[in-house]
Amino acid sequence: MNYRVLYIDMNSFFASVEQQLDPGLRGRPLGITAMENDKGSCVAASYEAKAYGVKTGTSVREARQLCPDIQFRPSRHRLYVRFNLKVAEILDRFAELDKIRSVDEFQLILSGDAAELEGARDLVTRMKRAVAAELGECLRFSAGIGPNHLLAKIAGKLQKPDGFRWLNDENMPGALAHLDLDDLPGISKGMGGRLAAAGVNDIASLVALDPRHARRIWNSVEGERFVRMLQGMDIPLASTKRGGFGNSKVLAPEFRKPEEAYLVSRWLVEKATARLRQEGSTAGRFSVQISVMDQQGWSRTVKTSARQDTLGFLRIHRALWREAWPYIKGKTLMSIGVQLNDIGLLQDRSGDLLSGLKVAERSSSERASAAVDFLNARFGDGTIRFGDNRPHPGFFERG
Template sequence: MTPMRSLYVDMNSFFASVEQQADPSLRGKPVAITAIDNESGACVAASYEAKAYGIKTGTRIYAAKELCPGIIFRPSRHRLYVRVNQKIARVINEIAELEFVRSIDEFQVALGGDSSSLDRALDLAREIKAAIREKVGSELRSSIGIGPNHLLAKIAGKLEKPDGLQWLAPENMPEAIRHLSLDDLPGISQGIKGKLYGAQIYDVKALYNLDPRHARMIWHSVEGERFIRALRGMDIPLMPTKRNGYGNSKVLAPEYRPPHKARLVGRWLVEKASERMRRDGYCTRHFHLSLRLTDGGRHAGKKIGATRDTRFLLSLYEGLWRDIRRRSNGDVLSISVHLGDLVLLTERNGDLFAPLSPGMPNKPEKLAIVIDHINRRFGERMVKYGEHQDPPGFFEKG
């Protein structure tokens, strides 16, 4: 039997389940989580009771009411979900080797030694499920996948929901997943799917049997070859990814669309993006602002010297905001900020006239780091850079 190297925990209907755990009156009832509390908003998550009516992520609120007249809506509470995510991570780490927290509701566990046998891996998966129910919450269910690598473990975790437990290995491939569509597989985007169709690869079995060297040509990248070899069960390590940028965007509720209010939401997005950029050790050399307005889309950007100073980035934002507003009088439907052309702080050149030491933060950037520490410690925006608006239903990316 092929040794198992990875176990993937995928929490089921996570946001809705957390709300049902927090409020017993919601248990067993159709619940949808919303980012914007009006008819034009959409559901960002749904309980399995709601999914039974056809409600899913992206379903409009008015449509959800038509599908399920008795549905209960709750506003998203990102901080609550993060706290539960961290608690689950601690519980898993007590009984297994937690390798990565992949997202707000996905966790990757490394297997080895005794746990690399299928029987022991299955026992460990059951132990993790029981520990989450006992120590985090009885309403929190998970689907767990086991495989000889990360890709197969993740695919296995998607096969049975809710509360599933499945494994994939060369011993049961590709028959175990032949019912899936190509784009059901993680890593197969619509663009890659189109390229596969162009190469007359229409189903999972044909993909599995594809020559890895041919896959490299289809993908126009070594990632195609790596994908096929991983699909066949080889222990292919995940390649470290290089950041292209940090961005946040927000579709605004009607009350935040007037320009004077939308501007404050944009300031919040800049603060959050720059904070995440500092956390990961990067500086940005390009700032971009995009607005979708009632009279059309507008955008502006500027190249800058490598920086991670929030105050400086906010001053850039204000200047670009004024430039755009001079060309438009419309309300703001959505706003997006992006920090691009990244360079690691450790690789940033010095500047004798700035003054700026090579690979070291300057004084404003050191102050920003102190503010980050304070805000993380106290869990609130104890220190902020002037006036901003924390938008409801905001979810960080990356």
């Protein structure tokens, strides 16, 4: 059996980095938090903490109840990225590094002896020794191999920590019989409901599904691609085109009143529009999503002329929040999101005879927004703001 893909999944990566740098944390339960206070939640946990039931999303308060001896450290994403690049450099010496899939996951291409099971096993052993020798004994990973990236990724998550597993047409679907459908990457609870309605209730049924039927269930060619990969076909990752700019934010308790959440939402608009301009793009559709505790959420989408100015989108944002206010006033909000869609390039935008704008020319408001970008890039994010907001950084914004 030839294997094409090796998937590396670092074990409790954030916590392991912190334990490697601070020997006093080794062998002890550790939680990595998004915020430096007791109101936050864990974005990662060491295996010692996981043994007590602490996991991603566990609140600090609950983690202390589950594990009184747990230690906490604030997340340092830039540090983890530096370790990510060091791991990538090591792995690339042994095999062709195809993609860095996330801050703690890597995809490599297998060839030669490593395309066979024993050769791949030997390759993974040598990689583990190199990572431990060069970065530290706390840095471990689980590895999976398969005929395509999906099966390799699933295999890499079957045995943790420090594992090595493989999936192919000889052990599928039996090797996954103990998993539920929503344990597979890409199968959300909503998709699980669609599959159940189609009579697909376990992994064996999903693997046996006609790929054309899967396309209808997903209402997308991605369903057909997914099932064909489960069946062992080598289908490359589809190239993606930027479909939108935006962000969703699970709110910390101090930001869950609508008045505070609104200011966080303004901050998200500023971040999204700055990225929009950075890539030379415009957006013609704007959305707001608000999740409310213990009841159905609220969302609206409006169309606009193709634009990239922050003030223009903030005016639309304010109008949408005014519309939402009777519904959310006095409620506890759990998350918010803003999204810019109908993306095009500024250089392709048509002129406007009424405003006098030429093809690809920026409006005065857009030029003002670009000037703010310049000042913030030079003197630091938030030096110039478009009115009051409430920054709510998660671990991706921390250093």
